[in-house]
Amino acid sequence: MDPIIILQAGVATGTVLLFATIGEIFAERAGVLNLGVEGMMLMGAMSAFSVANSTGNAWLGVLVGMLVAGLLSQLHAFIVIQLQADQVVSGLALTFVGTGLSLVLGEGLSKAGAGALLPRFSLPGLAAIPFLGPIFFTNQSVMVYLGYLLAPAAWYYIYHTRPGMNLRAIGEYPAAADSMGVNIYRLRYFYVFVGGMLAGLAGATISLAVSPGWFSELTTGGQGWIAVGLVIFAQWNPLRAMFGAYAFGALRRLILDIQGPALLFGASNIFKTHQSLTYFLEMLPYAFTVIILVIGSREAVRNRLGAPAALGVPYVRGERGR
């Protein structure tokens, strides 16, 4: 059990969670809760893999995967922004629509072996840094490096640019933003679309880089839900999302590698002698998600964590309050 290998694999699988989480952060910052991440990821993964396989161009696959998931998100946007329906119900429905559609459209795709994939490479120079080099910069997919760029960029955008301030404003106090001349409806549509595109990117990262192929709903295996939980854990901050995403990615691998050594910290390795304990480890990310969502559903806690004040509230122009 080599911690470097576990963390290296964790960064790779965690990149999937990172993209999905950042996408959801954008949507929720704009005041729209979208629980359809899992469905959008599946659509993204399926269409990306399908296009990459038939055209032989993995980048085209990524692009189409992002667009398809983005378009799917607009269904949710229309229902909750235009029609002001309940965001939780519509988001859940979007998950099932996305899952069902991807299974129907992806029928037979599981037989297609992995074709065109995204490149993976080491970064010369950086890879030589002790400890960090092998984890972050050695033999990683191009998507992993994109993740390193995207998270700080998203953070800078949200906190240090004018459009980012507008984004935060429409999630905190849309009426005030509206009176300042910000087009609430248009921006909410836009950020839900961005969230969908990033969920699609997360799906494409699975099917074209991390574990190539289309394996029906097992492709994502509930990672979209973990991303929804991670948003609260990250307190709607893309940089904090990096920690959570990589930690959960590493946990997936730790469950397997921890079964190897006979001794753990000088004592007999209980994960080797009691195999059923690995079930406990497997449960942790999902248990964490449940706990975080329960805690995060309390108004007082949400305020303290910094939840966008208008999250989940439809904006009706001219109505009183927010």
Next chain:
Amino acid sequence: MHKGSFLRWSGMLALLALLLSACGGTAPATGGATAAPAAPTAASAAEPTAAVPAAATAAPAELTAAAPAAATAAPATEGNFQIPAVADGKFNVAMILLGPHDDGGWSQAHYEGLQYLEKNMPDAHVAYVENVPEGADSEQVIRSLARKGFNLIFTTSFGYMDPTAAVAEEFPDITFIHVSGYKTNNANFGNLFGAMESMKYLAGMLAGARAKQDSNPKLGYMATFPIPEELRLGNAFALGMRKTCPECTLDVRWINTWHDPVKEKEGAASLFDAGAQVVFTGADTPASADVAQEKGRWGITYDWSGSCKVERCLTAPYWNWGPIYTKIAQDVKAGTYKPGFDYFDANSGGLGLYGFMEGQTPTKGVAELPAEVLQQVKDTLAKMQKGDFTRFDVFAGPIKDNTGKEIVPAGAKLEQADLDQFDSKTGCKYCMYWWAEGINAELPKLN
């Protein structure tokens, strides 16, 4: 609150229409696979295991082109599953599958066995239901198939055992064959399995020779659940491995699933990264070979003859269910089949080792091995096919376990009860509660 409520209502209606169209869209038109999004529940949202049944697809299939009864009858549904109809005047055979019928492994091998049956038994009508989760869901599906009037029902995963037993009690006129379990009622509920340990033993010989040739004496076993079958197959592999490479060792990873392509890849990567030169799998998909390709090592796939495709795949111990299923169906129809413990050896034709069966050539990784190893494998396989070398010869003493204790003394052999039981209280003498010499793993805890 002016136009708000009207918009809300029309929004809900639009959503409903969308859901309904997603539910029913393709079902009647193709008769093939259709996705049935289940009712959203908060629990399934957070639980990965629950999400699988919730989103599972049900794909009833009419394999026969001419099925007049099926064409007119509306398909019945059971939860998320569409239950196929029987054909009048035919001998109706149904099968339930754990994964999709084209999973490239376990389920596909059964599916092709069913196709073989259809081709070789002209008066048979066959149908299957795929993606059926083990447990309560499977019991509903099996019962619905029985109600439809199928004459013979194959249930093809370990976890279908108790559900099959329960339904068999309710339908004494229907024959139920459960694959890979350990129960029977000796009347209409039978157990069926084969001596895959013989093929794993041969695969172990090849893998050991390969590791020795590459001067890396570490191998890996991706095991599913701690049940006797997985210990038996791992031990058989290790015994073969030690025949050609006495210094080789075998690492084990439990992945707690039969079918999860993503997890299987992670498990294989974990073994390769820990230094394994060859990894073989107890799970359904060819992940071991796919990851070997990526890592520049070797993988051994399982279950299906077509699973060993990539260059870095050495071989595949596989199932050839067709002749077995056809024989059972014919005997059940004739009234001569006695359901019980039906355990076939290599001489039945139900087992295969990819690269060594008629019409196959060894893979590149195997062809490079020393000629005497290949000859040894071929000779042993020939003996197995003649019935001169059975599963009991694989487990012939002297056998030592990985703590150095002698399990089977020289001159003794394991018996059937020893092959599929853990606990001596259930009547086995030596039992399958040991890891063979060279396996780096601990025994599962018994309750």
